[in-house]
Structures are given as C-alpha cells and as structure tokens.
Amino acid sequence: MELNETEISSKQIFSGRIVDLSVRTVELPNGETATREIVKHQPAAGVIAINDQKQMLLVKQWREPIKAVTLEIPAGLIDETDVSPLDAMKRELNEEGGYKAEYWEEVSKFYSSVGFSDELMYLFYCDTLTKVQDKRPLDEDEFLEAEWYSLADLKKLLAEGKIVDAKTVLAIIFWENMLLTGDKD
C-alpha cells in the first residue's frame, strides 16, 4: 500500500526560542488533502549515568508544561556550537551534575513524539564518573538538583508513578535490560 504523503504547502505560525510551529497541507495517498500541525524542535541528548555504587544520576526540576517538579535523567538541547550529540551530552553532564565520564556509548536514538514533532533524542550510557574541577554554570533560567538512585529505588518510583518523563522511564528500563542481559554488571 502507498503510505507517503506529499507536502503541498506550509504556513509558518510561530518561530520561537525553543519551538517553531507550522501548519502543512499534504496530499494523502488517496489524492485527498489534509492538514498537519508540526512542531519543530532542536535535537536533544540524555544520559544513563551510573556511578561506582551502581546508582543512576537524576535531576529534579520544574517543568512548566505540567506545572510539576520532575525526576529526569540529565539532558539538554544540542546546539549549533556542539561538534556532536556526544559533545553536547558531555557538556550537560558537567553543567547539570558536575561530572565527567571515561566510558561512553550511544544506546538509542528516537523521536519523542513523531505524530506532531521532529524532536530527536540521543540516549547515551556512561559510567566511570568523576567530579569535575571546573563545573560549568547552569543556564540562567535553569534550577535543578542532582540525586543518585539505585535500580531498586527507581523501580519503586516507577511503580508509584513518581517518574513520569518518557526518556527517563526508557533509561531505567534500558539500564535494567543491560543488567538482565549481562551487557553491564
């Protein structure tokens, strides 16, 4: 079956600091037309950062879209000055946690919500963490606290519905999977 849609026209509604919004008219596979509301967003990177006590680093921060404090893996936008997604992630781990790591790998790469947005997230894993001497400051509008959690704690928080951020749920399940399959010890 033909599934592709073809863009006929696009109207920019808003161009902001974080998101751009446009409404596109597309031709459907059956020749009819439809509109698609599309939010453009910079790519981002997040990390499963594990210390020597087998704990994962999470940050607490206010999230205005849901008016709540969340627990999330360290993450941030990849900007034009970053050489690579990994480069951006190393900066964020320094800024948000005050750590650097020797061992890194890319775990996954996915679109956060592909129905309406093009936000791409790179998910990394790192361990062999050490405190940096030269911690970078947070962004001016960024306030957060870093905390460490064991897998048992995280599974409990998940079961209690206290972790509600998609990439963080994914990070925990990936880490458990690494331990279950013996990919990490």
Add this chain to the structure above:
Amino acid sequence: MELNETEISSKQIFSGRIVDLSVRTVELPNGETATREIVKHQPAAGVIAINDQKQMLLVKQWREPIKAVTLEIPAGLIDETDVSPLDAMKRELNEEGGYKAEYWEEVSKFYSSVGFSDELMYLFYCDTLTKVQDKRPLDEDEFLEAEWYSLADLKKLLAEGKIVDAKTVLAIIFWENMLLTGDKD
C-alpha cells in the same frame, strides 16, 4: 532548594486541531523572569499487543514531521468520548489492527517530552488477541499497514536504527524485560 516557577502571564499563539501553543512568562526561583513555550496536546494511548506466536503488532505509517514512514505500536489520541484511556486503546486496536484482546494491563504512563509539551501517553500490554468481526474504519486521513514482529526481529530493527519512535522503543524494551524477568512467558 526551591525549584518551583510561578506563572505570571500566558499568551495563546495558536489553537489547532491537534496542538495549542502558548508562551508563558514565569517567575523563576531567584525572582527573575523567563518565558516558556508550551505545546498543549491531548493525551494518547499505545499498546504492546502480543499474539499467540509471541509476535508484537506494529503499524507502518507516514509521519509528516519527519517525512518518513515509521514502524510504531498501535496508538491514538484519547478523545472526550472515551470513558477511559483503556477504552480509547481498545478502539485504536480495533481500528488500526482489527483485533480485540481479553487480557489487558497498564504498563506505564509518561509525558512524551516534558520540556515543551504536556502530551501524556498511557502504555498498555495485551495478549489473547482475536480478529474482530466488526472492524472499525480508520480516520479519513489515516493510512497504515499492520505487521507482526518477533522479539528477535525487533531487536535487529532497533540495532539497525529502523525503529525511531520513542514509545515503540520503550514498548520493545519493556516487553523484553517482561520476558527476561518471567513476568510474561
């Protein structure tokens, strides 16, 4: 540390069929102000649907935000007529796959991208699937194909970067963990 932000004002930029966009001015914990771009989106539901051959149901569809055909778990928006997220999910499984299921559980609940959006996703698991006699039609602007994949196939597709939708990556890793821990056989 105080982390909460306080809304000072909010300006609606766009109100569409799928998303609403507003720019909010907030007071930061240090008394300064900042703006937050916020995309409101209806809640959604997705499902890990497993058949008797231990295969997961995925649907292929065009996603205009990334101009590509994706492989995703069956999912859809929860609308005002739905009694519950599970009710919405049962409808989508019928529409997108032509199936119904006896056994259901809620696996997780998370915000897709909490930095800019309030989209909440309910993730379900079901098995004991049977074909429905009265398959509901797809939405008028919806074109998709349903396919079945074994866990081995899915792990291969993940490794090859051919599954790029966050909820689907999460669904696969959740399912593998259920099998590894003996929660499902």
